[in-house]
Amino acid sequence: MEFLPLFHNLRGAQVLVVGGGEIALRKSRLLAEAGAVLRVVAPEIGAEVRELIERSGGEQILRGYTESDLNGCVLIIAATDDEPLNAQVSADARQRGVPVNVVDAPALCSVIFPAIVDRSPLVIAVSSGGDAPVLARLIRAKLETWIPPTYGHLAGLAARFRHQVKGLFPNVQQRRAFWEDVFQGPIADRQLAGQGAEAERLLRAKIDGDAPPTTGEVYLVGAGPGDPDLLTFRALRLMQQADVVLYDRLVAPAILDLCRRDADRVYVGKQRADHALPQDQINQQLVDLAKQGKRVVRLKGGDPFIFGRGGEEIEELAAHGIPFQVVPGITAASGCAAYAGIPLTHRDHAQSVRFVTGHLKNGSTDLPWKDLVSPSQTLVLYMGLIGLPVICEQLIKHGRSADTPAALIQQGTTVNQRVFTGTLANLPQLVAEHEVHAPTLVIVGEVVKLREKLAWFEGAQGTV
Ligand code: SAH
Numbered sequence: 001m002e003f004l005p006l007f008h009n010l011r012g013a014q015v016l017v018v019g020g021g022e023i024a025l026r027k028s029r030l031l032a033e034a035g036a037v038l039r040v041v042a043p044e045i046g047a048e049v050r051e052l053i054e055r056s057g058g059e060q061i062l063r064g065y066t067e068s069d070l071n072g073c074v075l076i077i078a079a080t081d082d083e084p085l086n087a088q089v090s091a092d093a094r095q096r097g098v099p100v101n102v103v104d105a106p107a108l109c110s111v112i113f114p115a116i117v118d119r120s121p122l123v124i125a126v127s128s129g130g131d132a133p134v135l136a137r138l139i140r141a142k143l144e145t146w147i148p149p150t151y152g153h154l155a156g157l158a159a160r161f162r163h164q165v166k167g168l169f170p171n172v173q174q175r176r177a178f179w180e181d182v183f184q185g186p187i188a189d190r191q192l193a194g195q196g197a198e199a200e201r202l203l204r205a206k207i208d209g210d211a212p213p214t215t216g217e218v219y220l221v222g223a224g225p226g227d228p229d230l231l232t233f234r235a236l237r238l239m240q241q242a243d244v245v246l247y248d249r250l251v252a253p254a255i256l257d258l259c260r261r262d263a264d265r266v267y268v269g270k271q272r273a274d275h276a277l278p279q280d281q282i283n284q285q286l287v288d289l290a291k292q293g294k295r296v297v298r299l300k301g302g303d304p305f306i307f308g309r310g311g312e313e314i315e316e317l318a319a320h321g322i323p324f325q326v327v328p329g330i331t332a333a334s335g336c337a338a339y340a341g342i343p344l345t346h347r348d349h350a351q352s353v354r355f356v357t358g359h360l361k362n363g364s365t366d367l368p369w370k371d372l373v374s375p376s377q378t379l380v381l382y383m384g385l386i387g388l389p390v391i392c393e394q395l396i397k398h399g400r401s402a403d404t405p406a407a408l409i410q411q412g413t414t415v416n417q418r419v420f421t422g423t424l425a426n427l428p429q430l431v432a433e434h435e436v437h438a439p440t441l442v443i444v445g446e447v448v449k450l451r452e453k454l455a456w457f458e459g460a461q462g463t464v
Contacts, residue, residue, distance in 0.1 A: 002129040003112060011035035014058075014072050018065050018089050019079035020045030023103050027077050028052045030113070041069050042080070067092050075111070078102040106130025115140035119152035121159060145233060154183065154191045161203055168207060182206070186217065186323075189295075192237070193325050216243070216290040218317055220310050222303040222329015226252045226414035227339075230330045238327065242297035244289050246282065250301025250439060252414060259297065279309060283316035290322040301439070303331040307357050307382045331355075333380040336412030336441045340419045341451045349446035350378040358384030358391055358442070365390045373400040378445035385440050389428040395444070396424055405448035410440040421448055 015031050017024050020042030028038055028049050038058035040049055045060050053060050061069065065085060070076060076098055078089040083105075090108040093100035102108035106129070114125035115136040124143055128136040158179065169175040182188060182203060191199035219238040224230035231239075239245070239259045247256060249269035256265065268277040268285070277285070282298075289296045304310030304326055317324045333355055337344050344353040356372065358365060358381045365387035372379055373395060384391060396402045402425040410418040420430045424444060430436070 003127060005114065005125055005127065007123065007125075008034070008075070008111075010075065012037060013074045014039055015075045015077065016041065016069055016073040017049075017077045017079055018042065018069070018085070019077075020049050020060075021079070021081075022046075023081075024077075024079040025049050025052075027079055027101075027103065027113070030116075031075075031077070032056045036075070039069065039073065041065050065089060070096060070098060073098060076100040078108070117143045117147060119147060119149065119155065122152055122155040148192055148233060148237065150192045150194060153196060154188055157187075157191055157196070157199060157203065158182070160200075161207065164207060178206075189217065189241070214293050215322060216292065216294040216296060218286050218290050218296045218298060218313075218322055218324040219327060220298045220304045220313060220324060221300065221327045222305075222308070222331075223247075223251050223255050223299050223301060224330040225302055225332045225335035225412050226255075227335070228252065228254045228258060230335060230413060231255065231258070232327060232329065235327050235329065238325070239297055239299070241295060243294040245297045245299055246285065247299040248301065251299050255299070259299075263297075279312060283313055286313060287316060287320045287322060290317070291320075300329070301332070302335070303329045306331045306333075306355060332382060332412060332439070332441050333443075336409040336417075337380075337443065339413045339417060340407060340409050340443075341454045342407060342443055343447055343450055344378050344380065344443075346447050346450065349376070349450070351376050353378040353380060355380050355382065356384075357382050358387040365394075367391070367394070369394050369398040373398045375401065375404070375446070378443065378447050381442035381444070383438075384442040385431065385436065385438055388431060388442065391442075392424045392427050400424060400444075404444055405446060406442065406444045407448045407451070408434075408436050408440055408442055410436050412439075412441055419451075421451060 010031065013036055015036040015038060017028055017038060017040045020040055024040065025046060025048050028040065029052060031038060032052045032055060036056060038053045038056045039061065040053055041061040043062060043064060045062065050060060070092060076089060076093040078086040078100065080086055086102045086105060087108060090100050090102050094110060099111040100109060101111050101113060106112060112127060112130050114127040117124040117140055126136045126139050165175060165178060169178060187199050187202045187206070190202060219242065221235045221238055223235065236258060242260060242263055244264045244266065245259045246266045246268050268282045286296060286298060298313060300308045300310065302308060310326060314324055314326065333344065345351065354372065354377055356367060356379060360366060381391065402423060404424045406422060406424050406427045408420045408427065408430060420434055420436065422430045
């Protein structure tokens with residue numbers, strides 16, 4: 001190991017920064033965040049650095065560096081583009097045995113800055129010992145996506161109760177078991193979901209020895225339209241926690257594969273008219289599983305609240321007092337439009353967009369036609385294939401031009417995406433000609449023309 005990672009408490013300590021430009025600014029910012037008192041020496045010092053110095057209660061020295069500037073400093077940073085000067089600062093600091101960092105010159109450093117993931121009080125440092133800083137930064141970016149921003153609050157919660165728990169369990173093993181339970185169970189779930197007060201209440205109850213809640217929880221998770229890359233961080237985290245996953249037909253296998261390996265998977269798939277499980281039985285199953293103490297992910301295509309019957313499911317959960325979270329997902333309209341190169345609104349062509357279902361509860365396609373024919377409104381039809389001939393006919397009949405551009409997007413955002421464009425007049429014909437099948441989204445409006453203008457081609461968004 002070339003460098004030993006240590007975390008330096010700089011609160012109230014004097015740190016010398018030699019240099020007053022852009023590089024000095026970056027380092028000064030970090031140092032100020034850690035509570036250091038900045039002493040900056042340089043013939044010229046930028047306004048932002050000056051502001052940081054002032055806020056840190058430090059001092060600026062507007063001249064060239066001299067050895068005595070090191071007096072009283074616990075850490076030295078050389079951040080100039082003058083190599084001999086940087087080398088001199090490094091040598092002086094080493095002579096005094098004070099840690100020194102020279103920006104972009106690992107050989108002159110006794111300490112180096114890692115790439116940092118800051119979830120204070122939780123801080124993660126990644127270093128390549130100066131050999132491959134870009135790699136360290138990429139690893140940092142991965143960690144950033146993997147560790148939700150609210151993790152810091154979880155650590156904060158633990159900090160507030162640390163002493164109390166220590167008093168309760170003098171035995172270190174018991175204490176460890178206690179905290180493992182907290183960090184992996186419903187208390188952490190609540191805190192990470194932003195329900196800090198509830199997390200604290202549960203933690204207090206646990207400390208007081210109250211029986212833990214035996215009910216599980218249901219996560220209604222939007223899995224997006226198909227491409228696993230479109231999942232949210234929260235969706236992924238909950239998918240990797242859940243004991244059981246209930247999923248339907250629209251959820252791509254590649255997404256299901258991201259669930260915890262040993263989670264039970266239950267297919268409750270819905271095909272138009274051919275429901276694997278009627279909705280009330282799905283609702284009941286969610287309630288039953290949660291009552292058994294399970295953490296249940298109800299994985300839904302797109303967004304749970306857009307033609308996803310998410311509302312009905314949480315109504316049932318609420319009626320039974322089952323805790324739940326709803327995680328939004330990218331709905332088919334957003335996903336398909338982006339991957340097909342069709343902006344849903346456009347200042348010149350569409351000032352509004354309307355999401356419409358082509359399949360009504362009573363099985364009919366009885367839509368409010370008069371509201372759907374404005375030429376400056378984009379229509380997005382979900383579940384519109386079966387009723388398409390009627391829909392096109394009625395739109396034309398009620399005044400939307402037969403020439404209105406329209407698109408069919410089958411299995412949008414997936415590697416199997418197919419896009420066909422035409423007009424309101426010939427759309428049903430395109431369906432027959434190309435054997436288009438579900439899931440397919442229909443977009444109607446002038447914006448469809450922009451696809452050609454943007455010279456969009458399949459593969460532009462990673463689809464082939
Ligand atoms: N909750 C989902 C919609 C469910 S309704 C969402 O927010 O996207 C099911 C309809 O959504 C399908 O009939 C189809 O019209 C549309 N749909 C969902 N995923 C799609 C995809 N990947 N490509 C095209 N259409 C899709």
